[in-house]
Amino acid sequence: MKKYFKLISETILFSGLPDHHIEKLLKIAREKDFNKNELIFSEGDNGDGFYINVEGLVKIFKLSLEGKEQILHIFGPGEPYGEVPVFSGKTFPANAETISKCRSLFFPRKSIVNLITQNPSIALNMLAVLSLRLRQFTVQVENLSLKEVPGRLAAYLLMLSIEQDKIDTINLNISKSQLASLLGTIPETLSRILSKMAGQGLIDVQGRKIKLLDTEGLEMLAQTGRIADIEKL
Amino acid sequence: MKKYFKLISETILFSGLPDHHIEKLLKIAREKDFNKNELIFSEGDNGDGFYINVEGLVKIFKLSLEGKEQILHIFGPGEPYGEVPVFSGKTFPANAETISKCRSLFFPRKSIVNLITQNPSIALNMLAVLSLRLRQFTVQVENLSLKEVPGRLAAYLLMLSIEQDKIDTINLNISKSQLASLLGTIPETLSRILSKMAGQGLIDVQGRKIKLLDTEGLEMLAQTGRIADIEKL
DNA sequence: TTCATTTTTTGACATAAGTCAATGCCGCCC
DNA sequence: GGGCGGCATTGACTTATGTCAAAAAATGAA
Known part of the structure; x- marks a missing residue:
């Protein structure tokens, strides 16, 4: 997993962390490969971990009853996704599907929560990420309605x-x-x-x-x- | 500030925290009173702290160039607001104004960051809150577009x-x-x-x-x- | 290449919702 | 009590955007 050291240390979620923390994260991570148009998780699934995308594009979207889809985000390399239910303790609020052939790193919930408890600075980073996402949604809501x-x-x-x-x-x-x-x-x-x-x-x-x-x-x-x-x- | 103990311990942001943590939070908090239709902060202001509403209603909104407003949230007693830029280190993404006579508790950024660094469990709580809020936005975007x-x-x-x-x-x-x-x-x-x-x-x-x-x-x-x-x- | 599938474009049409303007309603203050 | 100002309703009209259908263009596999 060494080859992902640079990517992880540069992702917003873990930026600024000392090398030995990154090493720990690498031990936790699991590589996952997906084909084009493959479903990663569905709305309502249990969130037992989150992902950091390595290559390809992932779309996060909602479906109406009639099947019309609203894309909420599209994430490229280096971007974390699926982190919401890790902390809310609930299920995924939307679906995730690949747009192209894709590779992501998966971080299991338990390991991450452990790590955070021991390293508050990681928590601050995650708070920043969630805050930024919130800001993005704020803009999206503004755009959609205004x-x-x-x-x-x-x-x-x-x-x-x-x-x-x-x-x-x-x-x-x-x-x-x-x-x-x-x-x-x-x-x-x-x-x-x-x-x-x-x-x-x-x-x-x-x-x-x-x-x-x-x-x-x-x-x-x-x-x-x-x-x-x-x-x- | 003792009179706010119950309110703070019940607010979603700090719910489940042990009493001694709540006490610490109470020491940090500052009381702020606002009249009806008073501006609390504007989009673009530096986020040097966040609020928990005590009484009255606060609206969070965006303005288009023509002055049309889109309300993003309306917060009543016990609800936290303005916490986004505290962690992202950026500015407020929207405006806050009272709808009625209002009282809120203000928590300065520095004190909060200190507290979190020393007590990771507080951070986990806050992460859960932001996650829930993100989930709500997900629904709002879905509603607006679908x-x-x-x-x-x-x-x-x-x-x-x-x-x-x-x-x-x-x-x-x-x-x-x-x-x-x-x-x-x-x-x-x-x-x-x-x-x-x-x-x-x-x-x-x-x-x-x-x-x-x-x-x-x-x-x-x-x-x-x-x-x-x-x-x- | 050629063929098939998907994506994009174009047209005719339907409709939800915004704009503008006028009126009605209701509480509030002097 | 009377008038004032904000809020709510109603009507006539405009328009942005969705729906349906078909053609055109692009993509990808054999």
Whole structure:
């Protein structure tokens, strides 16, 4: 498991921990491989541990009765997921499924709780992670209720351009259907809005690569969140 | 501060802690009084501590550029708020304002971090709380994106009837405008839906008191979340 | 390559919910 | 008691977005 030393020591959950703690964590961890579109856990399952993703993408999502899905998060390498029920003592509140071939490290509940009891600094890190997640949800709720789809899309694109540290061409990394679900809409609507925004000269779409042509316009759209505002341009 | 012993020991954040820990917390706490509609903190402020509400109601909300507000939570006595940035080390992600005359206990960041470092069990408790809150957000996001307003309203009413431990008449406790914001809609829409549901024989509205006439119908509505389904009744 | 499956796009249409504006209601303060 | 201001309701209208269906494009396997 030595090969994961760097990844673990850099994940937000365990960043800043001394080497001997990381070593302990490595002893606890179990490697798990998943195929594309494989279910990792379901809403309602008992949470007997959490995961840190190593490679590939994992989506966390909810399903409505009719089968429509709302993606809550998409996690890439280095990101922890499934940590909620470890502390709430309840079941997973959502489903997790791979988007691509995937490898994750699994940390059993008991071992982690033990470790935390002995090392309060780990607890502070975890408190920070959960707080950040809470903050993300806060933003997501705000977006879903305050902004219309074009606003959410613009906000997402700008976020990606910051994350990927690029000012021009960004990479969605996920399919447009999945992006639609993440934004709380459907592929048809997303498709229409993408072409409308392209027509407006805001972006240029080439498959999963999107060139941001008018960052200012996108920012205005992300802030006001009103489609009406881009009509006027 | 002795008079707050019971409140603190019963708040979800510190529930289950031994008495001597509660005592320590009481020493850290500072009393803060607020008038009606007074701002407690703003989005972007540094989080130098968190609060536990003692009396009155506090709303946590976001503002769009046009000034439209989305209420994220409403907290009553015994409920903690503002704890997110204490651990993430960042700023408050939303605003807090009182709805009524209000008193809260304030716990400074430094003291709390000290206490946690010395007593890991406190940290485990807090982790559980944040996890529960995350779980709630999960549900809220699901509701916003997967259900239409009548479904969200039905879910909210049923939740209240469980919280208030009543099967027939429940009390909203907040104005209908605020309820609208909490559900991610506007007063007009809420008003229309309330009278539609009353016409359907699902509920009976008398000001802020609402009588649940058809719990089964409400449950169906809350699950499917489709207005279409109550039209057919 | 070719074929089959999935993803994306486009069109016509339906509808939930927002906007604007007017009116009604109710408590509250002078 | 009377008027004032916030809250709630109602109506007419607009619009963003969902639904359904079909075509087009992209992807991947044989």
